[in-house]
Amino acid sequence: MSRKILILITILAFGLILRLHNYSIYPQRGASSDEYTYSFLGISLLTKGVPISWSAFPAYKNLEHLTIRKLYFPIVYPYFDHPPLNGILVGGWALLSGQDRFEEIELSTIRLVPIFLSFLSTILIFLIAVRLYSYKTAIWAILIYSTATIFVINGRAVFAENLLTPLMLLTLYLFLVFKKNMTLNKSIFLGVLCGLSFWTKEIGIVVLLATSYLFISERIKPKYVFALIFTALFTVCLYALYGAYYDSKLFWEIIALQSNRDVGPKTLFYLLSTPIIVNKMYFDGWYFFGLLCFFISFLDYGKNKFILVPATIYFLLLIFSLTQEGEMGWYMIPMFPFMSLFSAHLLLTSFQKQNWFVFIMLLFVGLPHIKLLYEANFGLTSLQFRMLMIIMFAPFILSYLLGKEKAFKVLSHIWFYLLILANFILTYNYVHEA
DSSP, X not given: OOHHHHHHHHHHHHHHHHHHTTTTTSSOTTSOTHXXXXXXXXXXXXXXXXOOEEOOOTTOOOEEEEEETTEEEEEESXXXXXXXXXXXXXXXXXXXXXXXXXXXXXXXHHTHHHHHHHHHHHHHHHHXXXXXXXXXXXXXXHHHHHHOHHHHHHTTXXXXXXXXXXXXXXXXXXXXXXXXXXXXXXXXXXXXXXXXXXXXXXXXXXXHHHHHHHXXXXXXXXXXXXXXXXXXXXXXXXXXXXXXXXXXXXXXXXXXXXXXXXXXXXXXXXXXXXXXXXXXXXXXXXXXXXXXXXXXXXXXXXXXXXXXXXXXXHHHHHHHHSOSSSOOGGGGGGGHHXXXXXXXXXXXXXXXXXXXXXXHHIIIIIHHHIIIIIIHHHOOOHHHHXXXXXXXXXXXXXXXXXXXXXXXXXXXXXXXXXXXXXXXXXXXXXXXXX
Protein backbone atom coordinates (compact mmCIF):
# COMPACT_ATOMS: atom_id res chain seq x y z
CA MET A 1 0.00 0.00 0.00
CA SER A 2 1.44 3.36 -1.05
CA ARG A 3 2.07 6.09 1.49
CA LYS A 4 -0.53 8.39 -0.13
CA ILE A 5 -3.29 5.79 0.08
CA LEU A 6 -2.38 5.02 3.70
CA ILE A 7 -2.64 8.73 4.62
CA LEU A 8 -6.03 8.96 2.90
CA ILE A 9 -7.39 5.87 4.66
CA THR A 10 -6.13 7.14 8.02
CA ILE A 11 -7.87 10.50 7.62
CA LEU A 12 -11.08 8.83 6.46
CA ALA A 13 -10.96 6.51 9.48
CA PHE A 14 -10.42 9.34 11.97
CA GLY A 15 -13.19 11.35 10.32
CA LEU A 16 -15.54 8.41 10.67
CA ILE A 17 -14.55 7.99 14.32
CA LEU A 18 -15.45 11.63 15.01
CA ARG A 19 -18.81 11.32 13.29
CA LEU A 20 -19.66 8.11 15.16
CA HIS A 21 -18.48 9.23 18.60
CA ASN A 22 -21.57 10.05 20.70
CA TYR A 23 -23.55 10.31 17.46
CA SER A 24 -26.79 9.08 19.03
CA ILE A 25 -26.48 11.57 21.93
CA TYR A 26 -25.32 14.82 20.32
CA PRO A 27 -27.07 16.74 18.88
CA GLN A 28 -29.60 15.99 21.57
CA ARG A 29 -32.88 14.34 20.74
CA GLY A 30 -35.39 17.07 20.01
CA ALA A 31 -32.79 19.64 18.94
CA SER A 32 -34.69 19.44 15.68
CA SER A 33 -37.74 17.25 15.29
CA ASP A 34 -37.09 17.45 11.54
CA GLU A 35 -34.81 14.47 12.05
CA TYR A 36 -37.92 12.35 12.54
CA THR A 37 -39.67 13.91 9.55
CA TYR A 38 -37.79 11.87 7.00
CA SER A 39 -37.99 8.51 8.76
CA PHE A 40 -41.76 8.92 9.24
CA LEU A 41 -42.16 9.90 5.59
CA GLY A 42 -40.09 7.00 4.28
CA ILE A 43 -41.65 4.35 6.51
CA SER A 44 -45.18 5.40 5.60
CA LEU A 45 -44.44 5.49 1.86
CA LEU A 46 -42.72 2.11 1.89
CA THR A 47 -45.24 0.32 4.10
CA LYS A 48 -48.55 2.10 3.39
CA GLY A 49 -47.97 3.78 0.05
CA VAL A 50 -49.00 7.16 1.52
CA PRO A 51 -46.67 10.04 2.55
CA ILE A 52 -47.27 10.59 6.26
CA SER A 53 -45.15 12.70 8.62
CA TRP A 54 -45.43 15.61 11.03
CA SER A 55 -46.05 19.22 10.02
CA ALA A 56 -47.03 22.51 11.66
CA PHE A 57 -48.79 23.87 8.56
CA PRO A 58 -52.53 24.46 9.24
CA ALA A 59 -53.46 23.62 5.63
CA TYR A 60 -53.52 19.91 6.39
CA LYS A 61 -56.99 18.58 7.21
CA ASN A 62 -56.00 15.03 8.12
CA LEU A 63 -54.37 15.49 11.52
CA GLU A 64 -53.52 13.02 14.27
CA HIS A 65 -51.73 13.72 17.54
CA LEU A 66 -48.75 11.56 18.46
CA THR A 67 -46.38 11.81 21.41
CA ILE A 68 -43.23 9.66 21.42
CA ARG A 69 -41.12 9.71 24.58
CA LYS A 70 -42.22 13.24 25.50
CA LEU A 71 -41.84 14.63 21.95
CA TYR A 72 -45.10 15.77 20.36
CA PHE A 73 -45.73 15.31 16.63
CA PRO A 74 -48.78 16.63 14.73
CA ILE A 75 -49.04 13.81 12.19
CA VAL A 76 -50.57 14.76 8.81
CA TYR A 77 -51.28 13.08 5.48
CA PRO A 78 -50.72 13.19 2.61
CA TYR A 79 -47.52 14.98 3.64
CA PHE A 80 -45.89 17.45 1.21
CA ASP A 81 -43.53 19.61 3.29
CA HIS A 82 -40.49 17.91 1.76
CA PRO A 83 -39.79 15.79 -1.33
CA PRO A 84 -39.58 12.08 -0.47
CA LEU A 85 -36.14 10.89 -1.64
CA ASN A 86 -34.27 11.42 1.63
CA GLY A 87 -37.24 9.97 3.51
CA ILE A 88 -37.23 6.83 1.39
CA LEU A 89 -33.51 6.38 2.07
CA VAL A 90 -33.78 6.97 5.84
CA GLY A 91 -37.07 5.11 6.20
CA GLY A 92 -35.76 2.19 4.18
CA TRP A 93 -32.78 1.88 6.51
CA ALA A 94 -35.09 2.03 9.54
CA LEU A 95 -37.21 -0.77 8.07
CA LEU A 96 -34.14 -2.90 7.39
CA SER A 97 -33.20 -2.33 11.04
CA GLY A 98 -36.58 -3.65 12.20
CA GLN A 99 -38.14 -0.27 13.04
CA ASP A 100 -41.39 -0.20 11.09
CA ARG A 101 -43.47 2.01 13.39
CA PHE A 102 -43.02 5.71 14.19
CA GLU A 103 -42.77 4.93 17.89
CA GLU A 104 -39.83 2.60 17.30
CA ILE A 105 -37.57 5.07 15.49
CA GLU A 106 -34.21 5.54 17.22
CA LEU A 107 -31.67 8.25 16.43
CA SER A 108 -28.95 5.64 16.83
CA THR A 109 -30.41 3.94 13.75
CA ILE A 110 -31.42 6.74 11.42
CA ARG A 111 -28.32 8.90 12.03
CA LEU A 112 -26.17 6.21 10.50
CA VAL A 113 -27.56 7.28 7.11
CA PRO A 114 -26.23 10.88 7.15
CA ILE A 115 -22.96 9.65 8.65
CA PHE A 116 -22.53 7.31 5.69
CA LEU A 117 -23.49 10.11 3.30
CA SER A 118 -20.98 12.48 4.94
CA PHE A 119 -18.34 9.78 4.51
CA LEU A 120 -19.18 9.62 0.79
CA SER A 121 -18.95 13.42 0.62
CA THR A 122 -15.45 13.26 2.13
CA ILE A 123 -14.31 10.85 -0.58
CA LEU A 124 -15.84 13.04 -3.29
CA ILE A 125 -14.13 16.14 -1.87
CA PHE A 126 -10.82 14.30 -2.13
CA LEU A 127 -11.47 13.20 -5.73
CA ILE A 128 -12.55 16.68 -6.84
CA ALA A 129 -9.55 18.36 -5.18
CA VAL A 130 -7.08 15.91 -6.72
CA ARG A 131 -8.55 16.55 -10.17
CA LEU A 132 -8.65 20.35 -9.81
CA TYR A 133 -5.64 21.09 -7.61
CA SER A 134 -3.29 18.52 -6.04
CA TYR A 135 -3.08 15.55 -3.71
CA LYS A 136 -1.93 17.73 -0.82
CA THR A 137 -4.82 20.16 -1.32
CA ALA A 138 -7.19 17.18 -1.30
CA ILE A 139 -5.69 15.90 1.96
CA TRP A 140 -5.92 19.28 3.64
CA ALA A 141 -9.50 19.77 2.43
CA ILE A 142 -10.68 16.49 3.92
CA LEU A 143 -8.70 17.17 7.11
CA ILE A 144 -10.72 20.36 7.56
CA TYR A 145 -14.02 18.76 6.53
CA SER A 146 -13.47 15.67 8.70
CA THR A 147 -12.49 17.48 11.91
CA ALA A 148 -14.09 20.96 12.08
CA THR A 149 -16.79 20.67 14.74
CA ILE A 150 -19.53 22.51 12.88
CA PHE A 151 -18.99 20.36 9.79
CA VAL A 152 -18.84 17.05 11.64
CA ILE A 153 -21.78 17.44 14.02
CA ASN A 154 -24.13 18.82 11.37
CA GLY A 155 -23.04 15.92 9.18
CA ARG A 156 -24.49 13.34 11.57
CA ALA A 157 -28.01 14.83 11.76
CA VAL A 158 -30.87 13.48 9.62
CA PHE A 159 -31.45 16.35 7.20
CA ALA A 160 -32.05 16.27 3.45
CA GLU A 161 -29.02 18.54 2.99
CA ASN A 162 -26.80 15.62 3.97
CA LEU A 163 -28.11 13.73 0.92
CA LEU A 164 -28.10 16.78 -1.35
CA THR A 165 -24.40 17.34 -0.56
CA PRO A 166 -23.01 14.07 -2.02
CA LEU A 167 -25.44 14.31 -4.96
CA MET A 168 -24.07 17.79 -5.75
CA LEU A 169 -20.47 16.65 -5.35
CA LEU A 170 -21.01 13.47 -7.37
CA THR A 171 -22.58 15.43 -10.23
CA LEU A 172 -19.66 17.88 -10.21
CA TYR A 173 -17.05 15.13 -10.09
CA LEU A 174 -18.66 13.16 -12.93
CA PHE A 175 -18.88 16.34 -15.01
CA LEU A 176 -15.14 16.89 -14.50
CA VAL A 177 -14.53 13.30 -15.63
CA PHE A 178 -16.95 13.43 -18.58
CA LYS A 179 -16.47 16.95 -19.93
CA LYS A 180 -13.74 16.17 -22.44
CA ASN A 181 -15.63 13.19 -23.84
CA MET A 182 -19.30 13.98 -23.25
CA THR A 183 -21.88 11.62 -24.75
CA LEU A 184 -25.68 11.51 -24.83
CA ASN A 185 -25.83 8.78 -22.18
CA LYS A 186 -23.50 10.70 -19.87
CA SER A 187 -25.60 13.85 -20.28
CA ILE A 188 -28.78 11.94 -19.49
CA PHE A 189 -27.19 10.36 -16.42
CA LEU A 190 -26.09 13.77 -15.14
CA GLY A 191 -29.62 15.02 -15.82
CA VAL A 192 -31.04 12.22 -13.68
CA LEU A 193 -28.71 13.20 -10.82
CA CYS A 194 -29.87 16.82 -11.17
CA GLY A 195 -33.49 15.69 -11.01
CA LEU A 196 -32.89 13.45 -8.00
CA SER A 197 -31.29 16.40 -6.21
CA PHE A 198 -34.61 18.24 -6.54
CA TRP A 199 -36.42 15.15 -5.21
CA THR A 200 -34.17 15.49 -2.16
CA LYS A 201 -35.08 19.13 -1.50
CA GLU A 202 -36.47 21.88 -3.71
CA ILE A 203 -33.28 23.92 -3.34
CA GLY A 204 -31.60 20.96 -5.04
CA ILE A 205 -32.41 22.78 -8.28
CA VAL A 206 -28.95 24.25 -7.67
CA VAL A 207 -27.42 21.10 -9.16
CA LEU A 208 -29.24 21.60 -12.46
CA LEU A 209 -28.44 25.33 -12.57
CA ALA A 210 -24.76 24.79 -11.79
CA THR A 211 -24.33 21.85 -14.17
CA SER A 212 -26.12 23.67 -16.99
CA TYR A 213 -23.83 26.67 -16.50
CA LEU A 214 -20.74 24.45 -16.60
CA PHE A 215 -21.99 22.65 -19.73
CA ILE A 216 -22.44 25.96 -21.54
CA SER A 217 -19.23 27.58 -20.24
CA GLU A 218 -17.18 24.54 -21.28
CA ARG A 219 -18.70 24.63 -24.78
CA ILE A 220 -20.36 21.24 -24.48
CA LYS A 221 -22.39 20.47 -27.63
CA PRO A 222 -25.91 21.94 -27.55
CA LYS A 223 -27.55 18.54 -28.00
CA TYR A 224 -25.93 17.36 -24.77
CA VAL A 225 -27.00 20.53 -22.98
CA PHE A 226 -30.55 19.90 -24.17
CA ALA A 227 -30.37 16.26 -23.04
CA LEU A 228 -29.16 17.31 -19.60
CA ILE A 229 -31.85 19.96 -19.09
CA PHE A 230 -34.70 17.92 -20.59
CA THR A 231 -33.88 14.86 -18.47
CA ALA A 232 -33.57 16.93 -15.30
CA LEU A 233 -36.79 18.87 -15.90
CA PHE A 234 -38.66 15.67 -16.76
CA THR A 235 -37.50 14.18 -13.46
CA VAL A 236 -38.54 17.35 -11.63
CA CYS A 237 -41.98 17.26 -13.29
CA LEU A 238 -42.48 13.74 -11.95
CA TYR A 239 -42.48 15.34 -8.50
CA ALA A 240 -45.52 17.41 -9.51
CA LEU A 241 -47.21 14.19 -10.66
CA TYR A 242 -46.34 12.66 -7.28
CA GLY A 243 -48.18 15.52 -5.58
CA ALA A 244 -51.13 15.34 -7.98
CA TYR A 245 -51.48 11.61 -7.35
CA TYR A 246 -52.14 12.12 -3.65
CA ASP A 247 -53.80 15.57 -3.53
CA SER A 248 -52.96 18.19 -6.14
CA LYS A 249 -54.75 21.07 -4.41
CA LEU A 250 -53.05 20.43 -1.06
CA PHE A 251 -49.68 19.87 -2.75
CA TRP A 252 -49.65 23.30 -4.39
CA GLU A 253 -51.07 24.94 -1.27
CA ILE A 254 -48.16 23.63 0.82
CA ILE A 255 -45.64 24.78 -1.78
CA ALA A 256 -47.25 28.24 -1.74
CA LEU A 257 -47.05 28.36 2.07
CA GLN A 258 -43.36 27.37 2.00
CA SER A 259 -42.67 30.08 -0.55
CA ASN A 260 -44.24 32.73 1.66
CA ARG A 261 -41.22 33.21 3.90
CA ASP A 262 -39.83 36.39 5.41
CA VAL A 263 -36.93 36.79 3.01
CA GLY A 264 -34.72 39.83 2.62
CA PRO A 265 -31.14 41.18 2.68
CA LYS A 266 -30.83 40.46 6.40
CA THR A 267 -30.37 36.80 5.45
CA LEU A 268 -26.90 37.60 4.10
CA PHE A 269 -25.80 39.01 7.45
CA TYR A 270 -27.36 36.00 9.17
CA LEU A 271 -25.39 33.54 7.04
CA LEU A 272 -22.13 35.47 7.39
CA SER A 273 -22.30 35.97 11.14
CA THR A 274 -24.19 33.02 12.61
CA PRO A 275 -22.57 29.58 12.49
CA ILE A 276 -25.08 27.07 13.84
CA ILE A 277 -24.99 23.39 14.77
CA VAL A 278 -28.59 22.26 14.19
CA ASN A 279 -30.23 24.82 16.50
CA LYS A 280 -27.35 26.23 18.59
CA MET A 281 -24.83 28.89 17.69
CA TYR A 282 -21.28 27.55 17.76
CA PHE A 283 -18.54 29.97 16.80
CA ASP A 284 -16.30 27.62 14.90
CA GLY A 285 -13.52 29.59 13.24
CA TRP A 286 -13.46 27.32 10.20
CA TYR A 287 -16.95 28.54 9.31
CA PHE A 288 -15.84 32.18 9.10
CA PHE A 289 -12.50 31.30 7.50
CA GLY A 290 -14.23 29.08 4.92
CA LEU A 291 -16.62 31.86 3.93
CA LEU A 292 -13.74 34.34 3.68
CA CYS A 293 -11.82 31.93 1.43
CA PHE A 294 -14.95 31.45 -0.67
CA PHE A 295 -15.12 35.17 -1.44
CA ILE A 296 -11.35 35.52 -1.94
CA SER A 297 -11.44 32.67 -4.48
CA PHE A 298 -13.31 34.93 -6.90
CA LEU A 299 -9.99 36.74 -7.46
CA ASP A 300 -8.91 33.67 -9.45
CA TYR A 301 -12.21 32.66 -10.99
CA GLY A 302 -10.58 30.74 -13.85
CA LYS A 303 -8.71 28.42 -11.50
CA ASN A 304 -11.61 27.94 -9.10
CA LYS A 305 -14.57 28.06 -11.47
CA PHE A 306 -15.71 24.46 -11.07
CA ILE A 307 -16.27 24.79 -7.34
CA LEU A 308 -17.15 28.48 -7.33
CA VAL A 309 -20.14 28.00 -9.63
CA PRO A 310 -22.13 25.47 -7.52
CA ALA A 311 -21.11 27.15 -4.25
CA THR A 312 -22.14 30.61 -5.48
CA ILE A 313 -25.46 29.49 -6.93
CA TYR A 314 -26.31 27.60 -3.74
CA PHE A 315 -25.34 30.57 -1.56
CA LEU A 316 -27.47 32.92 -3.66
CA LEU A 317 -30.42 30.51 -3.51
CA LEU A 318 -30.13 30.49 0.29
CA ILE A 319 -30.40 34.27 0.35
CA PHE A 320 -33.26 34.08 -2.16
CA SER A 321 -35.30 31.53 -0.19
CA LEU A 322 -34.17 31.36 3.45
CA THR A 323 -36.07 33.14 6.19
CA GLN A 324 -34.21 36.06 7.75
CA GLU A 325 -34.28 34.68 11.29
CA GLY A 326 -34.19 31.30 13.02
CA GLU A 327 -31.63 28.76 14.14
CA MET A 328 -31.56 26.36 11.19
CA GLY A 329 -27.91 25.49 10.68
CA TRP A 330 -28.53 22.57 8.35
CA TYR A 331 -29.16 24.84 5.35
CA MET A 332 -25.42 25.54 5.14
CA ILE A 333 -24.41 21.87 5.05
CA PRO A 334 -23.94 21.74 1.24
CA MET A 335 -21.57 24.72 1.51
CA PHE A 336 -19.22 22.96 3.93
CA PRO A 337 -17.33 20.84 1.34
CA PHE A 338 -16.72 23.92 -0.81
CA MET A 339 -15.60 25.97 2.19
CA SER A 340 -13.10 23.19 3.00
CA LEU A 341 -11.84 23.12 -0.59
CA PHE A 342 -11.44 26.90 -0.79
CA SER A 343 -9.64 26.97 2.57
CA ALA A 344 -7.19 24.19 1.71
CA HIS A 345 -6.38 25.60 -1.73
CA LEU A 346 -5.78 29.16 -0.53
CA LEU A 347 -3.72 28.05 2.47
CA LEU A 348 -1.37 25.89 0.42
CA THR A 349 -1.06 28.53 -2.29
CA SER A 350 -0.23 31.18 0.30
CA PHE A 351 2.30 28.96 2.10
CA GLN A 352 4.13 28.35 -1.16
CA LYS A 353 4.25 32.09 -1.88
CA GLN A 354 5.42 32.92 1.66
CA ASN A 355 2.67 35.51 2.11
CA TRP A 356 0.79 36.52 5.23
CA PHE A 357 -2.41 34.58 4.66
CA VAL A 358 -1.42 32.33 7.57
CA PHE A 359 -2.16 35.31 9.85
CA ILE A 360 -5.77 35.26 8.67
CA MET A 361 -5.99 31.56 9.52
CA LEU A 362 -4.62 32.19 13.00
CA LEU A 363 -7.01 35.09 13.55
CA PHE A 364 -10.15 33.36 12.27
CA VAL A 365 -9.39 29.84 13.54
CA GLY A 366 -6.64 30.13 16.15
CA LEU A 367 -8.31 32.73 18.35
CA PRO A 368 -11.69 30.92 18.49
CA HIS A 369 -9.77 27.75 19.37
CA ILE A 370 -8.18 29.59 22.30
CA LYS A 371 -11.66 30.40 23.56
CA LEU A 372 -13.25 27.01 22.87
CA LEU A 373 -10.35 24.81 23.94
CA TYR A 374 -8.05 26.71 26.31
CA GLU A 375 -10.38 29.17 28.05
CA ALA A 376 -13.21 26.65 28.40
CA ASN A 377 -10.93 24.23 30.24
CA PHE A 378 -8.40 26.41 32.07
CA GLY A 379 -9.79 29.91 32.14
CA LEU A 380 -8.01 32.82 30.48
CA THR A 381 -6.44 35.88 32.05
CA SER A 382 -5.45 38.95 30.04
CA LEU A 383 -1.77 38.08 30.52
CA GLN A 384 -2.28 34.51 29.31
CA PHE A 385 -4.16 35.69 26.24
CA ARG A 386 -1.42 38.16 25.34
CA MET A 387 1.24 35.48 25.80
CA LEU A 388 -0.66 33.11 23.54
CA MET A 389 -0.95 35.86 20.92
CA ILE A 390 2.80 36.40 21.07
CA ILE A 391 3.46 32.66 20.76
CA MET A 392 1.21 32.47 17.70
CA PHE A 393 2.38 35.52 15.77
CA ALA A 394 5.90 36.52 16.91
CA PRO A 395 7.78 33.57 15.29
CA PHE A 396 6.23 34.41 11.90
CA ILE A 397 7.20 38.06 12.18
CA LEU A 398 10.78 37.18 13.18
CA SER A 399 11.23 34.61 10.41
CA TYR A 400 9.92 37.11 7.87
CA LEU A 401 12.17 39.94 9.08
CA LEU A 402 15.22 37.64 9.09
CA GLY A 403 14.40 36.33 5.61
CA LYS A 404 13.98 32.75 6.82
CA GLU A 405 11.55 31.55 4.18
CA LYS A 406 11.88 27.87 5.07
CA ALA A 407 11.20 28.60 8.75
CA PHE A 408 8.13 30.64 7.77
CA LYS A 409 6.80 27.74 5.68
CA VAL A 410 7.53 25.16 8.37
CA LEU A 411 5.78 27.27 11.01
CA SER A 412 2.76 27.65 8.74
CA HIS A 413 2.46 23.89 8.34
CA ILE A 414 2.95 23.26 12.07
CA TRP A 415 0.17 25.66 12.97
CA PHE A 416 -2.21 24.16 10.42
CA TYR A 417 -1.71 20.67 11.83
CA LEU A 418 -2.00 21.97 15.42
CA LEU A 419 -5.33 23.56 14.55
CA ILE A 420 -6.49 20.28 12.99
CA LEU A 421 -5.48 18.48 16.20
CA ALA A 422 -7.45 21.07 18.18
CA ASN A 423 -10.41 20.40 15.88
CA PHE A 424 -10.24 16.72 16.72
CA ILE A 425 -10.19 17.39 20.47
CA LEU A 426 -13.04 19.89 20.30
CA THR A 427 -15.22 17.69 18.10
CA TYR A 428 -14.54 14.53 20.10
CA ASN A 429 -15.58 16.30 23.31
CA TYR A 430 -18.50 18.22 21.80
CA VAL A 431 -21.63 18.50 23.93
CA HIS A 432 -24.83 19.87 22.41
CA GLU A 433 -26.59 22.08 24.92
CA ALA A 434 -30.24 21.18 25.61
